Amino acid sequence: MNKRQINNILIWFSAIILIILIMTPGLWVVLTAFRPQVDVMAKPAVWIPRNLNLIQFETMLFGGSEGSMGRSPIPVLSYLRNSLIISFTSTFIAVLVGTIGGYGFARHNFKHKNKYFLLIMLTRTIPGISLSLPIFIIFSKIGLIDTHIGIILVFVALNIPFTIWLTDGFFRQIPRAMSEVAMTDGCTKLQAFWHIELPLSRSGIASAGIFAFLISWNEYALVSNLARSTDSKTLTVGLMDFTAQFTINWPGMCALAVFIIIPALILTFMVQKHLVTGLTFGGVKG
Amino acid sequence: MAKVSLQGVSKFYGKVQAVKKIDLEIIDKEFLVLVGPSGCGKSSSLRMIAGLEEIDEGIIKIGDKEMNNLEPRERNVSMVFQNYALYPHMTVEENLGFSLKIAGLGKKEIEERVHEAAGILDITEFLQRKPSQLSGGQRQRVAMGRAIVRRPDVFLFDEPLSNLDAKLRNQMRTEIKRLHQKVSTTIVYVTHDQVEAMTLADRIVIMKDGIIEQTGTPLDLFERPATKFVATFIGSPSMNMIKATVVNQNNQLSMKTNDGIIVPVPKDKQNSVNEYQKISFGFRAEDIVPLQFGQKPSNAWEMQSSVNIAEPLGTETLIFTNFGEIEIVSRMFTPEQVKSNDVLDFALNLDRTYLFDENSGLAI
Numbered sequence: 042m043n044k045r046q047i048n049n050i051l052i053w054f055s056a057i058i059l060i061i062l063i064m065t066p067g068l069w070v071v072l073t074a075f076r077p078q079v080d081v082m083a084k085p086a087v088w089i090p091r092n093l094n095l096i097q098f099e100t101m102l103f104g105g106s107e108g109s110m111g112r113s114p115i116p117v118l119s120y121l122r123n124s125l126i127i128s129f130t131s132t133f134i135a136v137l138v139g140t141i142g143g144y145g146f147a148r149h150n151f152k153h154k155n156k157y158f159l160l161i162m163l164t165r166t167i168p169g170i171s172l173s174l175p176i177f178i179i180f181s182k183i184g185l186i187d188t189h190i191g192i193i194l195v196f197v198a199l200n201i202p203f204t205i206w207l208t209d210g211f212f213r214q215i216p217r218a219m220s221e222v223a224m225t226d227g228c229t230k231l232q233a234f235w236h237i238e239l240p241l242s243r244s245g246i247a248s249a250g251i252f253a254f255l256i257s258w259n260e261y262a263l264v265s266n267l268a269r270s271t272d273s274k275t276l277t278v279g280l281m282d283f284t285a286q287f288t289i290n291w292p293g294m295c296a297l298a299v300f301i302i303i304p305a306l307i308l309t310f311m312v313q314k315h316l317v318t319g320l321t322f323g324g325v326k327g
Numbered sequence: 328m329a330k331v332s333l334q335g336v337s338k339f340y341g342k343v344q345a346v347k348k349i350d351l352e353i354i355d356k357e358f359l360v361l362v363g364p365s366g367c368g369k370s371s372s373l374r375m376i377a378g379l380e381e382i383d384e385g386i387i388k389i390g391d392k393e394m395n396n397l398e399p400r401e402r403n404v405s406m407v408f409q410n411y412a413l414y415p416h417m418t419v420e421e422n423l424g425f426s427l428k429i430a431g432l433g434k435k436e437i438e439e440r441v442h443e444a445a446g447i448l449d450i451t452e453f454l455q456r457k458p459s460q461l462s463g464g465q466r467q468r469v470a471m472g473r474a475i476v477r478r479p480d481v482f483l484f485d486e487p488l489s490n491l492d493a494k495l496r497n498q499m500r501t502e503i504k505r506l507h508q509k510v511s512t513t514i515v516y517v518t519h520d521q522v523e524a525m526t527l528a529d530r531i532v533i534m535k536d537g538i539i540e541q542t543g544t545p546l547d548l549f550e551r552p553a554t555k556f557v558a559t560f561i562g563s564p565s566m567n568m569i570k571a572t573v574v575n576q577n578n579q580l581s582m583k584t585n586d587g588i589i590v591p592v593p594k595d596k597q598n599s600v601n602e603y604q605k606i607s608f609g610f611r612a613e614d615i616v617p618l619q620f621g622q623k624p625s626n627a628w629e630m631q632s633s634v635n636i637a638e639p640l641g642t643e644t645l646i647f648t649n650f651g652e653i654e655i656v657s658r659m660f661t662p663e664q665v666k667s668n669d670v671l672d673f674a675l676n677l678d679r680t681y682l683f684d685e686n687s688g689l690a691i
Contacts, residue, residue, distance in 0.1 A: 218412035221379050224399040225406045226426035226477070236425070240416050 067302075074098075074295035081291050097296035117297065119271040120279040124301075126189055127275060128257040131196035135253045138197070139204025140246055144234065146205060147212035148220075158209075161202045169199065173266045180267060187269040195263055200253035207252075211245030212238065247312045258305055276301045329390040329480040329513060330355045331376060337384035338371045338537075345371045347537040348385065358507050358514045360528035362521055363560075368537040369517045370485060376515060377406050377483050389480055405474035406483040409490055411466045413458035419445075419469050420454040426477045444476040447509060448502075464495045471503070475510055484516040488523065500526060521561050525549070533557050553690055555683035558609050564645065566609040567655040570685065573604045582608055582682075586651030590628050593677045596691060605685035612645065612658035614679040617671040620661045624676035631672050637665040648673065 073081055075093040101117050146158055176195060177186070185191030215238055223233035239246075261277040268274040276297065283294040331353040338346035346368040353359045361369040374380040376387055378399035387394045394402050405426075414422050423441040432440075445451040448468045458466055467487060474482055487503070488496045504527055507514055518524055524531050525545040533540040533548065533556075541553040545561075552558035558566045571582035573592065580592040580600055590608070592600055600606065616622075618629070635654065638645040639662075646657045646665055657673060665671070682691040 216410055216412055218408040218410055219414070221377075221399070222406060222408060222412045222473075223414075223425075224379070225377055225402075225404055225483075226473070227400040227429040229398070229400065232429060236429075237414055 070295045070298050070302075073292055074299045076292055078290070078292055097292045098300075101293060101296055101300070115279060115282045115297075116271045117276070117279065117300065120274055120276045121300075123189065123268075123271075123273055124258060124275040124277075127192050127196065127273075128254055130189070131193045131200065131257045132250055132253040134193070134197045135200035135204050136246060136250045139201045139249060139253075140208045140239075140242075142201065142205040143208030143210075144212050144238070146209045148217070158205075161205060165199075165202045169260075170262045173263050176263070177266050186267060187273045189273055192264055192267055192273060192275075195267065196253075196257040196260065199260075200256060203256075204249040204253060207249045208242060208245050211242040215241050251309060251312050254308060255305055258301070330357075331481055331513060331515065332388045333372070333376070333385065334388070335385035336372070336375060336382060336387060338368065338375060338380060339383045345537055346375070349534075349537075349539050351532060351539065351542070353513060353515060356511050356513055358504075358516065358527060358529045360516045360518060360524040360531050361534060362518055362524040362531055363534035363540075365519060366536075367534040369519075369534050372534070373406075373483050373485055373515060373517045376402075376481070377404055378402050379406075403477075403479050404481045404483055405477050405479040406485065407467075407470045407474050407487045409486040411458070411470040411490075413466055413469055413473070415458050418455055418457055419450065419461070419472075422458065422469055423454075423472050423476050426473070430477075440476050444472045447475065447506070448472045463491050464499060467491065467499055468502070471506060475506070475512075480513065482512055482514045482516075484514065484518075486518055487516075488518070489520070496523075503527060522563060525561065531561075533560060551690075552681065555607055555609070555688040555690075558681055558683065558690075562611060564612050564656050564658070566611050566681070567615070567650070567653075568607050568609045569650060569653055569655075570605070570607050573600045573602055573606060575602050582606065584651050584653075586653075588630075588651045590675070591677065592682070593626070593680055596682055599691045600682065606691065607683045607685055609681040609683065610675060610679060612656045613660075614676040615655065615657045615673050616659050616676075617646065617657065617665070618674050619671060620659050620663045620665075621674070623674050624678065626677045627674040628677055629672060629674050631670060634665055634667055634669045634671060636667055637669075639664075646671070 072090060074097055075095070076090050077092065077094065077096070080087045080091060101115060142161075146154065172195075180186045180191050185194070219237055219241070220228075220230075220233040223237045224230065228236065259277060260275075261280075264273075264275050265278045265281070268278050280294050280297055280301075283290040283297070331351075333349055333351040335348045335350060336346060337344060337348050345366075349368075349372065351372075361372060363369050371380060375382050376389075376394075378394065378397060378401075382395050389402060389404070413419075414425065417425065420441055423444055424437045427437040427440060441454070442451065445454055448471055450465065450468050450472055453461060453465060453469070458469065461469065467490075470487070484503070488499055491499060500523060503516075516523075516527060528545055530542060531545055531548055532542045535556055541548060541557045543551075548557055548561045552561065552566075555568065559568055569584055571584045571590070574581055574583045574589070576589060576591075580597055580602065581589045582592055583589050614624075630650070632648045632650070635647045635649065637647070641662075643658055643660050644663070644665060646659065647654055648657060648671070649655070659665075683689065684691055
């Protein structure tokens with residue numbers, strides 16, 4: 042065996058270890074969702090599942106039946122509706138505003154441009170959870186607690202800086218001559234943007250969109266403070282419905298977690314191609 | 328079809344004045360080349376005509392209409408860029424037809440005009456391809472096709488050939504000239520390459536540091552450079568240029584170089600220079616020839632010097648030799664073998680020397 046082969050084996054070995062480390066918790070969540078509570082709580086742990094069932098999903102959607110823990114259904118459809126409304130709306134607005142912002146930073150020169158850019162990026166250095174109290178106080182004064190609009194606003198604010206950063210990089214990659222040609226070709230500035238620059242930065246915008254969506258979809262800490270009822274509680278916050286005073290229904294919680302993962306997974310696969318080119322292409326700012 | 332006129336046009340970038348109050352009249356159907364070293368303001372001038380840069384001072388007219396406050400799309404000009412700037416997400420056909428689509432023309436007319444332009448430029452077979460599937464020369468042709476399909480009043484070319492390799496550049500140069508003959512539209516063409524300027528232009532405008540040094544036909548500029556800069560810029564190899572002081576020797580004004588070499592001032596210039604005046608005198612490579620291999624001019628000044636390097640190019644040979652301490656180049660059109668360190672007698676044709684005032688740079 043020569044040195045290169047040893048190297049290869051080492052690389053593969055570390056890669057496999059790494060993948061196991063990353064995948065195991067996720068796999069455990071999925072497994073737990075299909076196992077009876079007894080198995081989940083067993084000590085010593087039952088590593089290889091003995092029987093799998095769909096009881097948790099049935100209970101979650103239709104209420105308790107025999108063999109389940111006799112719980113009432115949790116309003117998973119309301120949560121799903123809230124999650125969808127909040128994630129899609131906030132993503133749409135964040136991408137729209139962020140793209141315009143990114144275009145502005147990439148294409149226009151104005152005073153203190155770099156300082157503004159830095160300032161916008163700095164807003165993301167504040168840990169989200171530390172914002173929860175001030176946001177809660179402000180929202181309670183203006184009546185935005187437990188509303189879609191309130192939560193959407195928070196996500197829009199969180200996602201715009203990242204979108205600006207990513208799309209700015211993309212617009213910079215498009216030669217300025219491209220829009221200049223379009224303008225001598227008879228376009229207004231807006232038409233040049235719409236027909237030429239926007240399609241060319243599609244993958245960047247798609248990447249920004251998927252990131253914004255995943256952040257909104259998966260966020261827990263802020264929403265758990267701002268959402269009080271089924272009017273605005275999202276799926277992630279709904280996970281807490283499985284905790285009672287003294288018990289936690291782990292299989293039920295995991296079932297909902299699986300339910301949360303699926304749409305995100307589908308969406309990620311759908312834009313995966315863009316995501317890869319997006320990260321390798323737009324990520325480097327010129 | 329239109330003339331273009333620039334009246335006292337200036338461009339500032341911050342505090343730097345890139346274009347300094349230039350006046351220029353471009354005649355209808357003329358092929359005008361703006362040439363100069365980088366940073367001379369030629370591109371800025373072109374972009375102001377296109378409407379891509381604000382005009383900070385002065386007036387630009389196309390036809391009789393003032394353009395200052397019009398958007399690029401309202402000026403009916405077409406621009407061809409150095410990096411082609413083809414729309415990568417569109418096929419060649421869509422690239423060509425884009426401006427017509429924006430203008431709201433019908434499908435059928437767009438198709439007709441696209442095919443007409445494609446025919447002129449010989450790109451019909453690529454119409455369904457994307458720009459990424461084309462070679463550099465083909466892309467350049469598409470870029471030109473996109474410009475002509477609109478039937479603009481003026482074509483603007485911004486260094487369109489500098490991304491191509493030497494062979495292709497020569498080929499496309501000829502095509503651009505042919506295109507101008509076919510469509511006979513006013514062309515303003517920017518380049519830093521004086522060969523391109525000489526071969527393409529009806530008239531050349533030489534710019535330096537934001538001002539126009541000289542305007543004229545290629546031969547005008549070659550034969551009668553108005554400034555020292557123009558003299559050295561036009562022509563290849565560059566004109567030999569030697570600094571000297573005018574001295575009086577035996578009641579005849581002569582030029583004494585810094586190395587002490589004395590060359591008589593040509594007879595027709597005797598009254599145009601003064602004693603002690605600081606000047607430069609220039610002569611082209613073909614006007615200093617080795618006597619052994621050439622004909623001695625009627626009004627010659629001779630010197631002996633050894634060859635530093637000889638570059639045989641087939642029809643001609645460039646000989647690098649020393650004039651005092653300064654290296655000059657001589658061009659001979661006989662296929663004789665010349666080697667380094669050969670000592671040759673050179674004859675300088677005094678009737679074809681150019682004198683420039685050292686302070687103003689103007690021709691004497």
